Amino acid sequence: MSPKRAPSAPPALPGYDYLSLLGSGGFADVFLYQQLLPSRKVAVKVLLPDAVNRELIENFRHEANVMAQLSTHPSIVTIYGAAVAPDGRPYLEMEYCPRPNLGVRYRRDRFSVPEVLALGVQIAGAVETAHRAGILHRDIKPANILVTAYNRPALTDFGIATSAGGADDSSGMSIPWSPPEAFLEPPGSSPASDVFSLAATLFTLLAGRTPFELPGGSNTSVDLIDRIQRGDLAPLARHDVPQRLEAVLAAAMDPEPSRRHRTAMAFGRALQQVEAEMALPVTPLDVLDDALDAEEVDEEDGGATRIRGVVSIDPHASDAARGPMPGAAAASGALVDATIRRPQRAAAADPAPADPEADHPPTRSRRATLVTVLGSALVAVLGIAIVWLALSAGTQPPPSANPTQTVAAPAPLQRPVAPINVVGAVEGDTVTFTWTNAQPQPGDTFQYRYERSDADPVTAQVAQESVVLERDGDGESCILVRLVREDGRSSNDTEGCVSG
Known part of the structure; x- marks a missing residue:
């Protein structure tokens, strides 16, 4: 909870009973309510009264729609609804995650290396999904990773508080986990910025302190910013952390954005490779994007990356107007809104020529003929296969009698040649x-x-x-x-x- 201000009063919401305050930030408060129908506990994030205006409400509704689309990801907090309270404040109704967030846990618990690797891969998939939807998080830190009732990490707070009208772009950041470009004038943000913050978050979980915090030294905001800009990373000092993992985190926190992992997916795959090298189960990297072929990705990494289709949801558009959401845009420079969105595509002046096959679909008789030909060919192939199996049955060695024999796991990605x-x-x-x-x-x-x-x-x-x-x-x-x-x-x- 922020020590700089007292929390605002919880709004009276029809159909909900207020229970308690969950937390406060720089731009919003989160309250626990009991929803009456259906009966369940929900977390309600309410923007502060002094940040509300007509333009903000429209932006908030748009971002709530995007958040609802992203919340289908298993590692992003689920959004149940969004509206404006009777007192005029916009609010989001979200999944209630009862377990302590990672910001609380790292200060009192020691995270194991396998747990950090697994949640790092899961959150990398969430961040990659957001980037492909044109959204930068800009405030990834342990406190913004909640834990569901099923002990699954879930990323929250996709810059909605910053879109509440804060004119100071730097006010939306958390210094210990922010990349060097966040301290420039004007500040900059890009997908590489989120990669930096995610790596800094994982480092924090392993070290029990922030990456550029010097144990026993001066750790003021000025000191931290200076070390972040110089890339002066404090040693991790854990003997159970493999050198390969330290190298992955150090590369993701390079002061120069172009030298970091190019995407959140690349960072997640680097963590998967560490899991494979440690003989750990490889955590699936879930990415929601209809622009990629799932079969194509499965062939590349043996199914470690799972792609699922996503379409843009606009409740005010007709079915014909709905289309896939564009891929992420790398943004830099001063940002008034922490959430980066692609501009709407303008309608083309001259529509593309139609596919001639689309105007003249095959007739019913042509389709029937095609099915008949394909069926005959399939029968012939099956017949040849049966004959071949019968002839070769006597020459093949008997199958292994070992009941414990298993199929070998897919080989990890090939290593490059060493220097x-x-x-x-x-x-x-x-x-x-x-x-x-x-x-x-x-x-x-x-x-x-x-x-x-x-x-x-x-x-x-x-x-x-x-x-x-x-x-x-x-x-x-x-x-x-x-x-x-x-x-x-x-x-x-x-x-x-x-x-x-």
Whole structure:
């Protein structure tokens, strides 16, 4: 709950009984109500009175429609309805998630690595779905990931509070999880910004603190912003976290947006690869989009990504006017509204020529003939197959008698080739390591880990094939280098050492 103001009074809603206050933010309050019919508890998010005007109400209704479409995603909070209270305040009626949100949990519980990986994949699917619908979240943080009664993470607060008319774009952000571009003048937002915030959220769950918070040091807002802009990531300091996961999170929190994972799906697949490497069950990545062929995706990753169709819902449009929602638009620059929407498509001046086949569908007799031909061909093929099986039955070895035999799981995505020729050269108090990318591709970066005997390990990511570091005073300096593709896949480590 925000300490800066007292919560507003809960509105009197016909058909609902007020129960309690659930929380307050900078732009809205959330109350618990008992719905009378059907009987259930619901969370009602109400915008503050001083942010209400006619334009806002129209924007709020539009965004509520989009939220309702997104809420069919299993990792996005379900929206039951939206309206304007008798006192003039717009409100959203949402699924009540009774379990503590992740912002509460990380301060008191230790998250396991498998749990963080699983919820990271699930929320990445939710974020990717929002991006494809043209929406940027802009405030992903642990407190905005609720937990349903079935212990499933559910993302909430898709910038609706910011659309309440706040003129200061920076007022809609949470500094510890915000990317560097959020602190520019003017601020910027893009899908890469949400990838940064999601990675920062997962880091927080693992570390029990925010990524750029320095334990025992000064952690004012100015200090955090300075470290975020410099990419000065504090060590995770957990021995059970694999180096590969640290590398994925560090890449997603790179200060330069172009060096992060290109999409939330790419980030989610990188987390899936970590699960596979740890011999964990691979969490499905659910994405709602009618622009992709589900069979095509299943062939690519063995079904780890599940695509389901979505169409734009406009209650005021005719059936003929309803069409698929456009894909996400990468937005940057100053944003008055935290939710980024595609502009409406203008009607074409000259409609495209109609498909000649559409005007002349096959007649009933042509269809019957086609069915007959296909049926005959199918019978012939089945007959040949039966004869072949009968002839080959005597020559085939008997099936295995092992009742526990199972079908092998699909192989994980192929690793890229590791860097080669990792060599070092000592000059004074520094050592310069260089290496070669045997199969370069656009967007390649390199993750390295350098551990000196007299200092904490350093893990960082660079775009060039060299790095200058402080020489290890113990006599030998060694580095581990791996190649990281633009889609998040990484190679094995290659070690290079130099004495002196």
